Amino acid sequence: MQKTATNLTPLALNDAPALIETVFPAQKVSFEAQKERKANLGQTLTGLGSYWKGRKPLILVRAIVLGSLLPPTDNSEADLALFEKLMAFDDEGLARRALAANAFSAGKLQEMIPISDPERYFGGRGWRRDITDDDKLVLYRQALATLSGYEEKASISKRPEELDQDWLFAPVWAEVNRHYAHLGVSVQSLPELVEQLGILRYGHRPRVGDTFSGGGSIPFEAARIGCDVYASDLNPIACMLTWGALNIIGSSPERRSEIETSQERVAKSVDAEITKLGIEHDKQGNRAKSYLYCIESRCPETGWMIPLSPTWVISKGRNVIARLTPDHSNKRFDIEIVTGVSDKEAEVANQGTVQDGDMVYTLDGKTHRTPIKTLRGDYRNADGSTGNRLRRWEKSDFKPQPDDIFQERLYAIHWITKESLAKTRQESWFAAPTDADWEREQRVDEIVTENLSRWQDEGLVPDMAIEPGDKTDEPIRTRGWTHWHHLFNA
Template sequence: MPDTNATPKAITPLAWKDRPALIEHTFAPQKISAEAQKERKANVGQTLTALGSYWKGRKPLILAKACILGALLPATDDTEADLAVFEKLMAIDDDAFRRRVKSRKDAERITTLPYAERLALCYRPEEVDDQALYGPVWDEVNAHLGTDAHGFPELMEQIGTLRFGHRPKVGDTFCGGGSIPFEAARLGCDVYASDLNPIACMLTWGALNIIGADAKARAEIARAQRQVAEAVDREITALGIEHDAHGNRAKAYLYCLETRCPQTGWMVPLAPSWVISSDRRAIARLVPDPANKRFAIDILTGVSEAEMAEAAKGTVRDGDLVYTLDEEEYRTPIKTIRGDYRLPDGTTGNRLRRWELHDFKPRPDDIFQERLYCIQWITKESLGKGRQQTFFAAVTGEDQEREANVEAIVAENLVRWQAEGLVPDMPIEPGDETTRLGRERGWTYWHHLFSPRHLVIMSPIKRHSNYPGLFLDFCQRLNITSKLCMINSSKGQGGAVKYDHVFHNQALNTLLNYGQRGCTSVLANGEINYPHSPLRVSADVKTALADSIEKSAELWITDPPYADAINYHEITEFFIAWLRKNPPEPFRDWIWDSRRALAIKGRDAGFRKGMVEAYRAMAAHMPDNGLQIVMFTHQDAGVWADMAEIMWGAGLRVTAAWYVATETTSELKKGGYVQGTVLLVLRKRLGCDSAYKDELMQELKAEVARQIDTMTGLNQRLKGLGRIENLFEDADLQMAGYAAALRVLTGYARIDGIDMTAEALRPRKRGEKGVVGEIIDFAVQVANEHLVPEGLTAAVWERLSGPERFYLKMLDIETTGAKKLDSYQNFAKAFRVADYGALMGAMKPNAARLKTAYEFKRSEFGDTGFGASLTRAVLYALYELQRETDVDEVLGQLRDLIKGYYARRDDVIAIVRYLGQKREKAVPAEAEAARILAARIQSERLG
């Protein structure tokens, strides 16, 4: 392994513009993976999350920095020295850890610890003062590069001038949450950023102009925040809608839906649980009111365990309305109450009334009513204090009067508010995420997602938020004020109750009961103490299609939409509906529309066409020695075939590919999910090399194998030195194999005489794979064949059939807790197992598993395939042993079933022991049978 602390040697003079980039020759993927995961685990402590946690797709800043430096630093003849300089500039070398350590007492031992343990004791590089962290490295960096820099902006200026003649510009036409533009600007590069989505552009603008603001601008933002909070608080207080007669002020309001039971005619409140606070043992209890055929709702605190358990049952269970009246239980499916139907032509619908433009609450005859059932009050004595005292109370007549007052205010002002842009008047367009709002609630305009109380609160906030920096605050407040905010009553919150934000995931989730914050809570959430990292570079942010580029850049780094990406073009309309009228400068000229029809989404022809146009435009707006890096994640071989064609169509070739594990592994690993991102390094295809398919297959096979061997071999080597843990799952290694295939494929302009650029743009017939699809399928097979399960040797693996490999590989994956059916489908395809269902014990989408030996019994024998295999014979032997058949009789059966038994006896022992290891926890009886059989075969052999 290279000594990354060795003193680098100065590079020899050579025209910088002709040098390959460092990232095309070397990188530090394992260390960057570990650092990226540490940043992810910081959650709200991540630098840009404060701007809007509702945007989930941001790549870690440490990854963006690694890409930018890797693309701009030159590769020399001394790869070890190149890597040493890169690691010093990334602050991931041993010396840097002594400066990153949180406690000085750990400084001496830090470099002796495994990488993961080091990280637990250290700050992230961006949390440490630049001069303290990087001051000691500049002499060595300058000696190697021939520069005279003492900070990143100086370094970017100097190496950019050497390579391109000026300070480099980094572009990103899918800027999303702004990670790439922000990190480029922080390093000292000029920036061009664009996105079709105005919310993405606003977040990127915020990264550059709020996080990156100087002290004077930050003070102005803080002053504006205070002014909005004070002005709105005065208005709401003057309305008298949040204080009770004792001077207490409402912190939150708890609402639920209510509907008429078709069996009894009673109005029944709906909630999956009536627990309000686990810590305070606070619950809502339904009390029958026979005179009005409805339920009163009492609020109790400090109840017993039995009462808590009863409240937790709720009145909605497994999609049914469930309640007890006069000791009789009534159950009705919610879909029946809604009147859901499906017509023969596939059309679906229900009896819910579609709300209209000026509706803001249900009408009396609507199926679902909305009911206030509890208020959390802040005591008068603790108002304005840092630690507030609160209590939960049932709704009184006075509270209902205040609710009626709120509704009267909205009724009087809604039309005007909508005309002035203070409340949305934008329709909810149908879509994958948005259609459910109408189907499940009848909502048709975006303001229907907000209670009357929050329309009263948010309209003055919008009126006062005419300063650009406050638009991001306003979106933060929208994210916590909708009817889509769940009541979080779980334990460990110190008696508090959390009212979660709308986008706790990437969906618009309708709720049966929900929490609505009062004005003080809403305003407090907008007073954000943003991180501070002043920038001093040129930065352009535009709302534009990815192919409508206005500026050139030397380096394009993009994290594009994937074939099954998050529907940001739909869900961000939640914000756009509020912001689109009268936005302040510099947002005034932006297009405040999601432009769904123009979004690159889906897959196949539309996906390929949009991506080709985008990357062709980027290639046209970069010099011949420019570079692109594409961050891409997908497990579908078909999508990778699309990516190969996109690169051809755009006139690009892949020169390098690295795999970085960007996601935290604790829960994701249990499901066998992809952990990270492939970095595809691209240059313009300036040549016209040709290849034949047969030759290409051999080159591809070697390259895929090399890629996977590099990753797994490096893992073992580093693990052996105690430096870093294995961060990659089989799904990750498989995906890295796809990337290696792209590196081979895109190097050729013609394959079997076919012009691949023209082929990439040719329309496809349904189901047609073409030459690229066939080659990618071959890459999948090669990748999976290389993934020998732990516990088997490569020699044994090579002698097994495809169905055997499938069964034994999936058995290994099952030990990680993987249950996804699509994982079985992918590996069945890779190992060419046509009827893998015969080997499955369960085929539920999220609870799939293989058959056990006992479940196979005497079935699935045959002359070919799995039925005639060594592994099937061993499974039959384990079944017989579990039936308490004599072990010698079982051994005799095994000899008869396995052709050439004595020549394959070592393989038999290996398979038996492997099955015993993998079934140890899941099927102990099978594991015990395996131990007995292995011992008997071993003794037979020795005898």
């Protein structure tokens, strides 16, 4: 899109307050943020950052950036109305979002509102083939007006980011230009508006920095609406997520196509190598989808090795649990994977062997409870700092040493049947590891042992030490992990 000619005075808003200081539609932003959260796999950044629980909703980032750039005028009501238009929270934006979601069928529209000339819009059981979106919007506006409130309207609509932005905001720019004409604003897109507001406030395009970028939502959305962005994080996984958000998800359609082609090529190559190594397939050709591990530690009271997990429910939908059975001869527990248990047994299994920071288990009718901090051997130094008896892992470590306090144990494998591997809807089941599985596990250990140092030298695996800090000290204190690649075990 060609840039619009402007007559801006740089730094004209240098000392001006921000709109967010005077008006802000907090309730609507909150609802939209929850709507985005609940979209699960429908979230834009899910593929790269779904496990990053602190990731900020993109709609919230957009609202904060715009609210911080827009200046208030002497008409706060008009300011708020315009802000809601720029967020697609207004009636027109909601109508377009609802249309994009196909919220109403032809029949539903005729039930909701009186239509004097239905033949103009409908043919047979649906829309006429020659009907335009503008024609449909006439009816959608009327239908939405019959709904009681914002949440009811927004709940049946697509999220603003899911629509073509040029079409969604097409009606907005004339009003934006009128409202801020005294500042010389003349725009036809959100990035243009952001850039011009940045010039008015800072003398240049706005710069957004996020020093704890995590899953990358703040720099991603800020860049998408036109800011220059800078992001960093101590955690290399977070850096990877942020880089992916900006350079993969945020890339142009052409670049995205190139990346997808490369991804497919790499995925096929990796799949062929893994298949050749035979580390994910059993003899029948079934393939492992995921591996479930737990921590094990020795109880100081009984001397037994106790598997530790906050729950032993593996699948609520299938009522699959891990059942612990005492092995008195070896002073440990066998772990049996059981499918289709009763709801009562699943409820018992849900208690787990980690409860309120304690190791809790029952043996021969007696319940034993030991604080996890006791297992670690926590103590307080003379200077008030805390320490423990956990061995500090080395750069070359990727699994516990035999005499470590916390061991790791593979206790279940999620398998996909050979026949359904290529199907969209795969058939799977959970099972305890067999001797053959342990052999494959040993083979993986050997491969990593032989190659970890080289992978780190080549930059394929992080080799950075974890920097000290309030949060970054946690993996060191709780597990003895000292390098970022140790978190791959989490």
